[in-house]
Amino acid sequence: MxxxxxxxxxxxxxxxxxxxxxxxxxxxxxxxxxxxxxxxxxxxxxxxxxxxxxxxxxxxxxxxxxxxxxxxxxxxxxxxxxxxxxxxxxxxxxxTGGDGILRVGTVHGAGGRLDRVMAGLAACAPKLQIRLRSMPVADRLTAVRAGELDAALVRAAGRAPGLTMLPLWTDPLHVALPESHPLASEPLLRLDMLGHLPLRLAAREDNAPFHDLISDACRAADAVPPSGPPFTGLQETLAAIATAPCPSWTVFYEVWGLPRAPRVALRPLAGLTVTTYLATLPGPPGPGLRHLLRALREAQSAESDGEARTTDAQAVARDSPTT
Incomplete structure (x- = not known):
């Protein structure tokens, strides 16, 4: 039988x-x-x-x-x-992309943006499960190429062999330097003003896209600073800048707003921004990825509308008569 x-x-x-x-x-x-x-x-x-x-x-x-x-x-x-x-x-x-699992590599400190994207995905595809994975930049890109991730968020990497890089949003950069340094009195800093100070930058193998972004911008500004101690983490590096006997500086992007840094001056950096991209395999996106792209576009549109309303409100406040 x-x-x-x-x-x-x-x-x-x-x-x-x-x-x-x-x-x-x-x-x-x-x-x-x-x-x-x-x-x-x-x-x-x-x-x-x-x-x-x-x-x-x-x-x-x-x-x-x-x-x-x-x-x-x-x-x-x-x-x-x-x-x-x-x-x-x-x-x-x-x-149709309404169900399944979408595996996405994420960046540190995506903050409210990622929350808005997840909310948008939940609204348009409530059964779609999102698996977020945090890993080094190079590993993220390798995982997308191998099909282990469906997409990955990556900062500063405008090009990556074998992948399509879709620009999502752009953030300003900030300089941190000792509060006692003469440049701390400047409201806005440029790279050519900082070329004489040692730069604390993460090793290239730790974050090649951001390392190259800053290094290339320094060379373009004809201001190649001496290499300082490596950037480790933001708080650790800020503490080192505040206490080291020799002045140095670093450059960073906001994660959860500007950090609190005693004895350190934080100033906006002129002429340079960092863009976050979505890395995907070339070709038409799958159904789940289409939902992600839609949620990203809607989150970007909402952010742009919010910025426009803030700008309009500031203009009204500035132009309103006072007594």
Whole structure:
């Protein structure tokens, strides 16, 4: 006898025929319901009985009735069919991007922007599960190329071999230097003003895109500063700038607003910004990724509208007469 646990040649259509015959009470009525001939129903039921090694119907009476084995197997057959129908619905939803898992590499300090994107995704595709993964920049890009991530947020990397880089948003950069340094009195700093001070910058292998952004900008400004101790973390580096006997500086982007830094001056850097990109494989995006792109666009639009309202409010306040 064939082991039922191994499938036994069972087909879903045979289970559908079995349930239809049980509910209709005969092969003829089941055939009408299924829009096939009665002989086809009878043949498939017989094959199912042989596969399972049980008799599902009592055929000795005028009215076809379930056998004891048939009564026991009927709820199991219904459960299998319900599971198969559910799986088919999920597959359809995955195909349209309404369900499934989207794996996204993220950047440190995406903050409220990422929250807004997640809220937008939840609104347009509530069944879509988002798996955020934090890893070094190079690993993020490698994971997208290998298909281990569907997309990744990356700062400053405008180009990456084998990937499409979609610009998302741009942030200002800030300089941190000792509060006692003469340049701390300047409201805005340029790179050419800082060329004589040692620069604390993360090693290139730790964050090549940002390292190259700053290094290239310094060379373009004809202000290549001496190398200072490496940038480790923001708070650690700010503390070192505040206490080191020799002045130095670093450049950073906001994560959760400007940090508190005793004895350190934080000034905006003129002429240079950092852009965050979405790295994807080339070609048309899949359904889930299309939902992500839509949520990103909506988040960007909402941010732009908020900035415009803030600018308008500031202009009104500035132009309003005072008493």
């Amino acid at each position: 064939t082991n039922p646990a191994e499938g036994g040649g069972m087909e879903l259509r045979q289970l559908r025929y079995f349930v239809a015959v049980a509910e209709e009470g005969g092969f003829g009525r089941a055939a009408e319901r299924l829009h096939i001939v009665p002989s086809a129903v009878s043949q498939q039921i017989a094959r199912l009985e042989r596969a399972w090694g049980v008799v599902l119907f009592d055929r000795t009476t005028r009215r076809l009735r379930l056998s004891a084995a048939g009564e026991r197997m009927l709820p199991e057959a219904r459960a299998v069919l319900a599971a198969a129908d559910s799986a088919a619905r999920v597959a359809v939803d995955i195909g």
